[in-house]
Amino acid sequence: MRGILNRQRSVAEKLAPRTGRSEAAAELTDGSRVAVIGGGPSGSFFTYFLYRMAEVVGLDLAVDIFEPRHFTHCGPAGCNHCGGIISESLVQLLATEGINLPPTVVQRGIDSYVLHMDVGSVRIETPGHEKRIAAVFRGNGPRDVEHVGWESFDRFLQGLAQDRGARIVRRAVTGFEWDDGRPLLKHADGSDEIYDLVAVAVGVNSNFLRLLGADSVGYRPPKTGATFICEFQLGRENIQQYLGTSMHVFQLGLPRLEFAALIPKGNVVTLCLLGQGIDVELVQRFLDAPEVRRCFPPEMGRPDHVCNCAPMINVRGAARPYADRFVVIGDSGVTRLYKDGIGAAYRTAKAAAVTAVFQGISAKDFEKHFWPVCRRIERDNAIGKFIFAFNDQLRKKRFSRRAILRMVSREQSEDGMTRHMSGVLWDLFTGSAPYREVFLNSLHPGFLGGLLWNAARSLTTRGVGPIAEENLHGRDRTG
């Protein structure tokens, strides 16, 4: 129940003795109304942490999440079009926050990656042999697939926000204007509502971003790249036998294909392709590759997908994702390059919520306390682009692919051996560490020396050596 007597008492006033802030700036006060446009992870994280921080300082807020979609629907109608991987670091951070993913949400716990190349395959395992990566459905799973009591990740997070007090409004926002310095949201039926703060969390694929003209808030949408995502129904037993608890990553040297992964989930497998100009021909060439066919039952032939989409991804962050009483979070603002998009949603959403409650909701407040989080992600992405470009050059040369395979295989086979290449690839594939850390680890003398030595061995010998041969069929050991 909202306070009435202290309705206009702001957090700044409550904290004034400690912070010295007492000016009547744009701030949330008891009874402030907050609109969150988009009920995906960034919107739900923002709402959850806004309520959580407000609770800490005794602030009474009312949050409306505008999300017309139901994440209980199957197929694209209830999906946010994403591979659905919760990174190792995010799983740990959420657990620390008190958010534990239930088995109904986790479609598969991932404990290893299998790297497939034309020169062989090798499994990279976590040092603790622990399942700390979660494969999830963003919606309620693909169309025409048998449902066995699973729950959408996005719906789970939305439930957490609702439990905190948020109201889910099943209406689309069709217009955005200002009314006496406060954001005004319009709806298709002609109605409108004024809010004290608006958080845009619609995702980079939403048409809503076009409504945010640079003239009104200074926001410019992110630069985007193409992906292709589809799902195959294999059944639990086949998935356990052929994919196990590993995510399968492919570096095949196919033109235009930068990254490909098969993610096992319950009774279906999700395929994610990143690259330039991904078309039907490229998808079919990928599916026909022997390294890919080995991940499916031989009698299956070229698998038919049950659901597919070609969403855009954010490859360069938005400009000025904030204004007075306005903030853009998740991938419609700034996100991590190629990996850990949900982790970036968590970080930007929480930074925005903490700023709004403890600092204020003016453009200056967001610039000082929210924007540095986004800028740090963007700077890290610049390093990521360099790493992916370097990796691109490595995977084009057969001898360097053999060198990587040889080095990883040796590291995985010998107990006590420092895992330089395995660690770098693990962090690169999983998105668990910042790209800066991946880069610094790749400058380690052990990494560079190992890579050069294995490259020299690959040039002077045939095959990948006895140690690597033992690891070529990582998939056989994943069940």
Added chain:
Amino acid sequence: MDGTVLGKDYADGEIIIRQGEAGDSMYVIQAGSVEVIEESEGGEVLLAVLEQGDFFGEMAIFEREVRSATVRARGDTRVLTVDRKTLMRRIQRDPSLALNILETMSRRIRLLDQELARVKELLAAATS
């Protein structure tokens, strides 16, 4: 083990952390329960039973001291490991991440205070 779970499985009675050993991680219980035991020459003292959603081992993360107690599974238990490096790196960027831990530690100190008061009362009664 069911594929739709996170963490690591421990069987009934299996030691998860041992008193006196160095530690660089804390743990969050995903399923089941654990018992926290103080080991001494006189035997074992049960300090607490923790359930799903509770965490333990956080003192070693903040203090860099050896484990102050042994924790073992009560029945089949599943536990998620949180690395010190991952946690401290994020806490440095986002101090509010420690809020949940602080609240839990505060509750535990309150319980300890109550326990201490009860023990002092018992001692006072025994000596008077």
